[in-house]
Every structure is written in C-alpha cells, then in structure tokens.
Amino acid sequence: MDFLILKIVFIGVVHSREGCVHKDYGNGGTVCVCDESHCDDLEAIHRTDKQVVTVYESSKSGHRLDKSVLNFGQKSVPKANKSVTINVDKSQALYQAIIGFGGAFTDAAGINIKSLPQILQKRLIEDYFGETGIEYTLGRIPIGGSDFSTHAYISVPIEIPLIKEAKAVSKHDIRLIASPWSAPAWMKNNSELNHGGFLIGQPGGKYYNAFANYLVKFLDAYKAQGIPVWGITIENEPEMAIYLGKIRNIKHPFNSMTFTPELQRDFLKLDLGPIMSAAGYGPNVTRVMVCDDQRPFISQWAQVIYGDKEAAQYVSGMAFHWYLNNVSNAVNLDTVHNQDQSKFILSTEACEMWMGKDQHVYLGSWQLFEKYAIDIIMDLNHWTGGWVDWNLALDTRGGPNWVNNFVDAPIIVNATAREYYKQPSFYSIAHFSKFLPPGAQRLNHTLAVDGPTDADTLLTTSFVRTDGGTVVVALNVGDTPIDVTINDVKQRQNITHLLSAHSMQTYIYFDN
Ligand SMILES: *[C@@H]1O[C@H](CO)[C@@H](O)[C@H](O)[C@H]1NC(C)=O
Ligand SMILES: *[C@@H]1O[C@H](CO)[C@@H](O)[C@H](O)[C@H]1NC(C)=O
Ligand SMILES: *[C@@H]1O[C@H](CO)[C@@H](O)[C@H](O)[C@H]1NC(C)=O
Ligand SMILES: *[C@@H]1O[C@H](CO)[C@@H](O)[C@H](O)[C@H]1NC(C)=O
Ligand SMILES: *[C@@H]1O[C@H](CO)[C@@H](O)[C@H](O)[C@H]1NC(C)=O
Ligand SMILES: *[C@@H]1O[C@H](CO)[C@@H](O)[C@H](O)[C@H]1NC(C)=O
C-alpha cells in the first residue's frame, strides 16, 4: 500500500521525463533508440527533504535509471532469501575524492556524431554532458591521430567544436585530458608513426626535447581555442608495444611509441617537467599523468617514477587502462596509492573489444552493462578517482578505425537510419557519473550479510558529495534478488529495498 501511495505522489511531481524506446537485437538486453522525434532523457538531481531516499534502478529486465522515492523508516516486507545491510557512516570519509567520469573525443566519435542530423548531434552531446543526460565531467583527446581515425596523421583534430558544445551544455567544468599516441615520425628511431619505436637518442637530447616542445605547442593551441587542457598523459600505452612483442611477437600496427618507466622518469626530469613549467604549464595548471597503460604494469611505474623525487615533483597522478584488469591485479592500485598518497589514480581508457570474435558491436548486451559496472566499482574501491570510457560514439561496425581494430561503445550511430542507440553500458556509467560529481569522497562502509554467502554477487560503493548528499551504489550480478538495507549510522535510520537479479541501483539522500 505504501508503495502505491508513493507512486501516485511520484507521478505528481515528476516533470516530463522521456522514456526509453527499447529495441531488442537478440543480444541479451535492449538498446534505447534515439531519432529526430524521440530520445529518452534524465532529470537533474535535486536536493530532497531529510527523510527522503531516492533510488534509481537499471536492470536487464528493462529499467533504465527509473526512479522511486522512498522514505527512511518506511516498512517493507522481506522479499528475497538473502538480505544485506550496508552500514554507511558519513563521518568516515576516509578515501579518495572523485576527479570525474567521461569518454573520448576521438576522430571516429567526431565523424559519427557529425554524420547525424543537427538536432541529434545536439541530443547526443546533451546525453553525455547535459543535466538531462549523464553529466560527464571528463573528456579525453588524442594529440594527433589514434587508430580511431581514418588514416595515420599528425594535425589538428576535428573535435574542437564538439568539445566546445559539451562545455556549453554542462553545468560542470569539463576537464580535458590529452594523450599522444605517437610523436611525429621524424622524432622517432623507426621513422614512422606506427609499430612502436622510440624517440631518437636519450632524454635531455634533441629529440626528447623536441617532443616536450611539441606537447607544449598542443597545450598552447587548445588554450588559444579557449578550451585549456586540464591534464596530459605522456604517452598512450607506452609499454604495450613491448608487451605485445614479448607475448605475441607483434608490434602495434597503429600510431604508437615506447617509453620504459626509466625513460619516462628521465624525460620528466630533463625535458618535460622544466619545459612545461617554463611555458606556464606547471603541475598546478596542467597535471601530468604517467604510465597510461595496463593495470598489471602500474606498480613498477610508480616505483620507478614516484621513487625519484626530482621526477615525481612534476607528476600529479597515475593513469591506467582496463584491458588486462582482473580481480587479482586490482591490488596494484593500493600499491600505487601507498607509494605516494599525494598523487591521484585515474582509469583513462576502457571498451569492450569482443576479443576473438568477428563481430565487435553487440547491441543491447547486458553482459557489457555488468562488465562496466564491476570494473568501475572495483576501481573506485581501490583509490581510483574516476573512469574514462573510450570512443563517445562509433558506427554499427565499431569504427571507423583505419587498422580495422573495431570495438564496442556506449553510443552506436546508424547514420543511414538517422538514429543512434544507447547501449546498456551508457546507463551503467550513468549510475556513477550522474551522482558523483568531482569532489565526492568515498566512505568506509561495512556490509552485514544475512542468508547464503556462497556466491558473491553483490558489489557496492558509497560516497559523500560536496553538497552533503550521500550516494550508495549497489550492483547485483546474480540470478536471485537481494533485500538491500541502507543503514545510515549517523542518522540511525534505515531503508530496505529489493535489488532484483541482474540490476543496479544508485541511492541518494540528503541529511543536512
Ligand atoms: C527462496 O528459496 C526457496 C527455496 O530454495 C526458493 O524456492 C525460492 O524461489 C527462493 N525465493 C527467491 C525470491 O529467490
Ligand atoms: C630504437 O631504440 C630502441 C631502444 O634503444 C632499440 O631497441 C631499437 O632497436 C631502435 N630501433 C631502431 C629501428 O633503430
Ligand atoms: C600547487 O598546489 C599545491 C597544493 O594545492 C600547493 O601546496 C603549492 O604551493 C602550489 N604550488 C604553486 C607553485 O603554486
Ligand atoms: C590476472 O592478471 C595477472 C597479470 O596482472 C596474471 O598474472 C594473473 O594470472 C591473472 N589472474 C587471474 C585470476 O586471471
Ligand atoms: C541501420 O539503418 C539501416 C537503414 O534504416 C537498417 O537497414 C539497418 O538494419 C540499421 N542497423 C541497425 C544495427 O539497426
Ligand atoms: C571502517 O569501519 C569499520 C567499522 O566501523 C572499522 O572496523 C574499520 O576499521 C574502518 N576502516 C578504516 C580504514 O578505518
């Protein structure tokens, strides 16, 4: 009965949120279709009264951030065989602060977005960056080309107008992170943009120096456009070329360049650090992140670079990619944090490649929703300050990509149909990006489980925002439902709500 009454109230206050138009491609879930006449959207998150707990749910069964309004102390009958109490204590904001969530303005994303009618281009940018969307606060930009271009090149990207539009629709200050895939070929000892290769000579020498100046020129160009860059990674996946050579005897067939941790340390000390500072891009203006490669590698990079005071003074954080993530190497994030607690950690690239398959876009895949959510929660629970997805938009094949390295993306564009599809992964990121603005700090929470503990199907994380709001995210990857109780330790109040099989909920409440 309580539920019915609340539902009536809820309908009364809600403004016209557009619902999802589902389409099932037979991949175990659905996409939401956006065309010129209809596209689903979200509401802005507003402060609520003290007793109110608002919960947003997405599920394999079809919910897409659907909202319910609950009240602390509200009675509820247990519905599941397992119940979990999440004890949330705001006085224990012991962990890292959020830097942001976002995606990458690759050439491929730009080409796909621009292939849509003007009105849909605008909608798509709003979906990612606007208050009616998922409120991304980070954008990654390749310096020069990447494989997600139509050819290998070094020049000015086509995405600048899109970045400006994203900034215009956002109520946040969008932070840009730039990464080179390769130095210009003439600086490299293999004389090409592809297949790895090193800068010629040694750090402190002519070519390393030229590369530092090249990065500064890029920063100048963006500043001149009125969109200053918040931070850079020194090189995209600098170790991967060597790693692939070792395990599979191949070299990256696309724009790439190699740095060892030692070379990056010396480049920072002898070239990049001093040159950036002299040009007005010191550590408090433009943050430098090291590594920007797979999680198994990061402990060693921290040891070599953070362990050297002279190099470390120019470094703000550690960037890493998700492709080799597994449950055992998440602990590397703790190692990196413990090596230097003053530096942040950021996940700067992730996408599903459907490795070993011929098809690289699976429209509607719920599996991908869960893979994204599991990864984000794991990272957040190990000191990571944010999470950046790869291409903002790809075509139905997963491109364009000039070496046919097709992958999946949260938004897939079908230009001929004049429509785009929002994948479950889009809503997966939304459960974090929309509720955790920069500055939100992770809480120490504890779990008490009642019922079968054999299969660990519940993943959770909790934060307190700078406006005092408390946010709890709970993901159920199991086939059976769980009764979840959010128990606010300070307020001595709790609320119990059912978390269905294969669903995720974000709870938000204000007690101040
Ligand atoms: C609870 O467990 C019983 C016995 O195993 C089972 O029959 C029932 O379907 C379960 N209920 C739920 C909601 O999972
Ligand atoms: C480039 O430099 C690396 C590291 O010194 C070296 O291993 C490699 O053989 C060089 N490549 C070429 C083509 O000279
Ligand atoms: C940079 O910021 C840090 C921390 O905010 C501060 O302690 C330091 O004085 C700043 N340095 C400069 C050169 O402004
Ligand atoms: C996880 O990855 C590491 C490399 O970081 C590897 O050594 C290990 O075998 C992997 N573990 C599992 C459980 O797959
Ligand atoms: C894209 O649109 C075309 C033209 O309407 C249609 O034939 C095709 O099936 C669509 N592709 C997908 C994946 O929906
Ligand atoms: C987190 O809270 C629990 C329960 O209050 C406490 O036992 C634990 O020590 C806390 N962890 C940290 C790192 O303070």
Ligand SMILES: *[C@@H]1O[C@H](CO)[C@@H](O)[C@H](O)[C@H]1NC(C)=O
């Ligand atoms: C939840 O609140 C009720 C009523 O205030 C109380 O009886 C119960 O013990 C609380 N549960 C937890 C887990 O604290």
